[in-house]
Amino acid sequence: MQSSSLVKQDAIVVKHAKYSPVREFWRAFKKQKAALVASIFIVLLIVIAFVGPYIVPYDPFEPDYNAILQTPSAKHLAGTDEYGRDIFSRLIVGSKISLTVSFSAVFLGLILGTILGLISGYFGGWIDKIIMRTCDVLFSFPDLLLAIAIVAILGPGINNVIIAVMVFSIPSFARLVRGATLNAKENVYVEAAKSMGASHVRIMYKHIFPETISELIIFVTMRVGTAILAASSLSFLGLGASPEMPEWGVMLSSGRDYLGTATHVVLMPGIAIFLTVLAFNLIGDGLRDVLDPKIKNN
Amino acid sequence: MNENVLEVINLETIFKRDQQEIKILRGVNFSIQRGEVLGLVGESGSGKSITSLSIMKLFHGTSGEIKNGSISFHGTDLTKLDEASMRQLRGKKISMIFQEPMTSLNPVLKIGKQLTESIEMHMKLTRKQSTAHAIKTLKSVGIGRAEELMNEYPHQLSGGMRQRVMIAMAMACEPELLIADEPTTALDVTIQAQILELMKQLKEKNDTAILLITHDLGVVAEMCDRVVVMYAGQVVEEADVFELFANPKHPYTKGLINSVPKIGDRKEVLDSIPGNVPSPQNMPQGCKFAPRCSNAMEKCHEHEPEIETITESHFCSCWLYASKEVALHAK
Amino acid sequence: MQNKLLQVKNLKKQFQVAGGMFEKKEFVNAVIDVSFEIKEGTTFSLVGESGCGKSTTGRLITRLIDPTSGSITLNGNEVGYLKQSELGDLRETVQMIFQDPYASLNPRMKVKEIIEEPLIIHTKLSKGERENLVLEMLNIVGLNTEYANRYAHEFSGGQRQRIGIARALITKPKLIIADEPVSALDVSIQSQILNLLKKLQQEYQLSYLFISHDLSVVEHISNEIGVMYLGSIVEIATKEALFVNPLHPYTKALIASVPVADPLLRRKKETLKGDIPNPKNPPTGCTFHTRCPIAQELCKLEVPKMRQITEQQSVACHFVEKIEEV
Incomplete structure (x- = not known):
């Protein structure tokens, strides 16, 4: 028996525009002007990183002993370094290294940290204690010191820089996700899923992880900035990229001998690092205003 | 004739969202006399709580604003008072009890x-x-x-x-007016009974006027002298409490009274009002209750009914009781 | 004679509220001693005030939490101590409807995804088969099938509760545990949902464990009722017996406290004095003695046993007979 009266009751459809989370996000994000400009900058940087090697005006590795330490001019937009290599070309090629290193390190840290955070927050008890105390131990070292120690053990090189930056990212991600998980698991719909017989993995993946996404997105953008800075610092100290590579930190390091005579050799890679890190932080701030539920409600 | 402590005339309150004005109260009228308990009944979204906040002018942190109408408290129009004078009144002449005391x-x-x-x-x-x-x-x-x-x-x-x-x-x-917004909704029944009894005693003792806002018709029947029924930001019916329960006029009031299960009443199927309360952004044209009303006529969907006097103490805004006809122009 | 679908015997649940590795442990008895049974196709209600343990009992039966002692038998099989991995059967036959229709549906999921989730967990149906069942379910609970692709937060409380009911029914369960399913809804919507629950019960021979604080709703929907106070059932009776002739002084007070929606029946209430005691520190003997109008010395000392008074009615009070004389 199909009750027609009940069906009819809902015939009064409340009409409103179809809701879409993506559209909603974009509508709010458009209002964040600084973040919008920063995003355009980062998108351009990513494009340049990929097509850069094909469009650079000079070979970034080719020395030109007739044009050593030239200041910026129409010919060399960012001047030349101590071997006469075009700094502008080196910066463009170097952006690929900086972005790859930071993105892959943060991405790996994100995956491992999220899994650990979910497990820790969801199950609680001794599992939680072990994971969180381990994170505390990692937290007790300053980020860079920890990275230096890791590279010192593994030996210098780009891949080891990625591992080092990843390792010091894990505890931050784990702690963030654990906090969000503790909140999310109190939701009645999580209990509802349990009462339906959903497995732990399903509950974590379907009902808890989505609750952490907005906080993760904000944190990832901030973290990429930190990672770029850390990778450059390691290279600056000679623990990362090899000296002939056009990595921004390496360029900074090799230019410091000429700080008194040719400031631009240090200034140019410095500005590149500064702008990129700033852009990621601005995006992170903008995303926070849009996505963070604690701020959204005000 | 007793004096009116509070008189609300044509009160319109709006909220702003994204540069849009959303009308929550669309012309609310009622008055309370000394020593009287007036029940303000309605479901969520009817605007009953916004009415109380408008009287207290407690909009801080929200975009609420009184757009039109007057709230006269012993002859003083509260809508014209500044925040400092309001603060003098609040807690002294007018007090408020909320649903959740902890907040x-x-x-x-x-x-x-x-x-x-x-x-x-x-x-x-x-x-x-x-x-x-x-x-x-x-x-x-x-x-x-x-x-x-x-x-x-x-x-x-x-x-x-x-x-x-x-x-x-x-x-x-010892305020002259006590606004109680769902004062017992968060409490257990045995405790609710204690609190209601207490409010009655206090009223008797101090001759306080009480505006009792509630969704619970049992509490209304127990406590009130007069009842105002609100729907979608308007008063749809007002009557003496005995009159209202014995002889409800508005189809919404009837539906509300009949949909409450009563102890000792062995009905197999409860009466219910189909559909849902319309949202303020999507108000239907004409009578706001028409889409859910089983008596709705053509004109109900086109024109809003005016408040009509049924008896000296009974008012209702519904086309069923209209004294004058209105021309229909089908579009 | 109808079959007994669920039997609960001497169920007890103790929560640890303080203490740890180095401190003294403290416990609260949320459920002290609860026994009842539910026959197929009928509704058993647990009614009581906050902190009486009615919701905890519901969560024990669905095994969201583990009982401290006592037994829960479903279709004759003990399920109280099965491991979570062995609960497949129970999870399919017993489903829950929750109080808060806003919190119990995941706001990030579409209506379709919410309703089909039990199918994904318990069956191997294909996507198309699941979708058909979801649309059928939407029809049954009186929702427009076009709603399937919308998000749950776009709906009003009543519509959301219908979605919750659709989710509970899709695996064709035998027993529905409804924890205050209408107390968050407006009265006009409340009656829609109560009618729907009754209709579904008749069509699908469902049994309900209905948990509520609202006596008038409970009277409307139940066949049998258990009245709980501080973790124990104090009276258990058929609906007719309980409302016509309540025996336990607490039941009497509870029924008398409900405001009646008729001003002609307005009366001075004989209200119960005092507050509900803190469950952490319950009174000795009969837990109700601190508020009971007829309490005697014996009540402070001895916990009253549940006694069957008539075929329809059992009560745990030392002085039932005395009340009847008064």
Whole structure:
């Protein structure tokens, strides 16, 4: 028996525009002007990183002993370094290294940290204690010191820089996700899923992880900035990229001998690092205003 | 004839969202006399709580604003008062009790401090006198261990106790008007019965006018002298409480009364009102109840009915009782 | 004679509220001693005030939490101590409807995804088969099938509760545990949902464990009722017996406290004095003695046993007979 009266009751459809989370996000994000400009900058940087090697005006590795330490001019937009290599070309090629290193390190840290955070927050008890105390131990070292120690053990090189930056990212991600998980698991719909017989993995993946996404997105953008800075610092100290590579930190390091005579050799890679890190932080701030539920409600 | 303590005339309150004005109250009219309990009944979204906030002008933190109409309290139009003069009235002449006492008690201050503060401010008493007065008020709401309680924090009390303290705070300065917004909804039935009984006693003693906002028709029947039924930001019916339950006119009021299960009433299927309350952004044209109304006629969907006098103390806004016809122009 | 679908015997649940490795442990008895049974196709209600343990009992039966002692038998099989991995059967036959229709549906999921989730967990149906069942379910609970692709937060409380009911029914369960399913809804919507629950019960021979604080709703929907106070059932009776002739002084007070929606029946209430005691520190003997109008010395000392008074009615009070004389 199909009750027609009940069906009819809902015939009064409340009409409103179809809701879409993506559209909603974009509508709010458009209002964040600084973040919008920063995003355009980062998108351009990513494009340049990929097509850069094909469009650079000079070979970034080719020395030109007739044009050593030239200041910026129409010919060399960012001047030349101590071997006469075009700094502008080196910066463009170097952006690929900086972005790859930071993105892959943060991405790996994100995956491992999220899994650990979910497990820790969801199950609680001794599992939680072990994971969180381990994170505390990692937290007790300053980020860079920890990275230096890791590279010192593994030996210098780009891949080891990625591992080092990843390792010091894990505890931050784990702690963030654990906090969000503790909140999310109190939701009645999580209990509802349990009462339906959903497995732990399903509950974590379907009902808890989505609750952490907005906080993760904000944190990832901030973290990429930190990672770029850390990778450059390691290279600056000679623990990362090899000296002939056009990595921004390496360029900074090799230019410091000429700080008194040719400031631009240090200034140019410095500005590149500064702008990129700033852009990621601005995006992170903008995303926070849009996505963070604690701020959204005000 | 008794004097009106409060007279609300054509009150319109709006909220702003994304540069849009959303009308929550669309012309509310009612009055309360001295020593009278007026019930304001409606479902969520009917605007009953916004009415109380408008009277108190408690919009801080929201975009609410009184757009039109007047609220006259002993002849003073509250809509024209500034915040400082409102503050003089609040807690002294007009008090309010909320549904969730915890949200209106400060968790880090002792009960005694919270009580004496407003007494000192409004009644111009010394510290010692106001403490004595606070203890007297607590005793009057049936709290035996009043002296001890003065030194306790809100979280140490049970829900019923907190609501008693709230009532004590509200009654401390012997207000002329008490606005009680769902005062017993968060409480258990046996505690609710205690609190309702207490409110009745206090009213008898001080001749306070009470505006009782509730969705519970049982509480209305138990407490009120007169009832105002609200739907979608308007008053749809107003009547003496006995008249309203015996002879409801508006189809919404009828539906509301019939959909409550009553103890001892062996109905197999409950009457219910189909559909849902319309949202303020999507108000239907004409009578706002028409889409859910089983008596809806063509004109109901086109024109809003005016409030009609049924008897001297019974008013209803519905085309079924209209005294004049309206021309229909089919579009 | 109808079959007994669920039997609960001497169920007890103790929560640890304080203490740890180095401190003294403290416990609260949320459920002290609860026994009842539900026959196929009928509704058993647990009614009581906050902190009486009615919701905890519901969560024990669905095994969201583990009982401390006592037994829960479903279709004759003990399920109280099965491991979570062995609960497949129970999870399919017993489903829950929750109080808060806003919190119990995941706001990030579409209506379709919410309703089909039990199918994904318990069956191997294809996507198309699941979708058909979801649309059928939407029809049954009186929702427009076009709603399937919308998000749950776009709906009003009543519509959301219908979605919750659709989710509970899709695996064709035998027993529905409804924890205050209408108390968050407006009265006009409340009656829609109560009618729907009754209709579904008749069509699908469902049994309900209905948990509520609202006596008038309970009277409307139940066949049998258990009245709980501080973790124990104090009276258990058929609906007719309980409302016509309540025996336990607490039941009497509870029924008398409900405001009646008729001003002609307005009366001075004989209200119960005092507050509900803190469950952490319950009174000795009969837990109700601190508020009971007829309490005697014996009540402070001895916990009253559940006694069958008539075929329809059992009560745990030392002085039932005395009340009847008064």
